[in-house]
Amino acid sequence: MSLDVSPALLERAERGEPIDDADFVGCVRASLPYAWTVISAAAAPVADGSREFADHEVPPPGERERGELLRALASDAIRGGLERHFGVKLAFQNCHRVAAFAPSAVDSERYRAFVSARAQLLNQSPELRNC
Numbered sequence: 001m002s003l004d005v006s007p008a009l010l011e012r013a014e015r016g017e018p019i020d021d022a023d024f025v026g027c028v029r030a031s032l033p034y035a036w037t038v039i040s041a042a043a044a045p046v047a048d049g050s051r052e053f054a055d056h057e058v059p060p061p062g063e064r065e066r067g068e069l070l071r072a073l074a075s076d077a078i079r080g081g082l083e084r085h086f087g088v089k090l091a092f093q094n095c096h097r098v099a100a101f102a103p104s105a106v107d108s109e110r111y112r113a114f115v116s117a118r119a120q121l122l123n124q125s126p127e128l129r130n131c
Contacts, residue, residue, distance in 0.1 A: 002031075002071075003027055003028065003031040003032070003078075004027070004030060004031040005027055005031075006027070009023060009027060021081055021084055021085060024077070024081050025081050025082065025085045028072065028078050028081060028082065032068040032071060032072050032078075033068070034060065034064070034065040034068045034069065035065075035068040035069045035071070035072035035073075036072075038056050038069060038096075038098055039056075039072065039082055039086070039090065039098060039100070040086070041056060042054050042055055042056045042090075042098050042099060042100040043082075043086035043087075043088045043090075043100040044086075046086075046087075046088045046100045046101065046102050047086045047087050047088060047100075049102075051102075052101065052102040052104070052105040052108070052110075053099060053100070053101050053102070053105060053110055053111075053114075054099065054100050055097065055098060055099035055100070055114075056096070056097070056098045056099075057096065057097050058096060059096045060096055066096070069096065069098070073090065073092045073098065086100065087103070088100040088101060088102065088103070089101045089102075089103055089105075089106050089111075091111065091114050091115050093114075093119065093120055099114055101114075
């Protein structure tokens with residue numbers, strides 16, 4: 001599934017008009033509700049300043065939800081829009097391990113460890129092979 005773009009938003013894009021983050025993120029939120037829920041839950045404690053890091057490790061309930069998460073995090077435009085909206089840096093492993101970091105924590109040991117090849121290898125399992 002791609003984004004469900006309203007005719008008005010699509011017309012603006014076709015005319016070359018600037019699309020602001022609020023309109024774009026609103027489209028993402030409506031189009032990818034599972035991904036929105038996961039990312040907003042991970043981002044909330046970071047965005048409100050109560051934590052420098054939070055993650056989500058629960059596998060998606062089905063292929064549709066897995067696809068939403070992959071689309072949201074694989075697209076530079078969507079991922080960037082979400083990062084700006086929530087004021088966080090997103091990091092991603094596999095089909096479900098999503099983390100949000102405070103921008104100030106991007107140079108931290110925890111961030112470097114999360115995005116390392118070692119962490120990626122350790123976060124593998126046979127049941128995630130096709131995610």
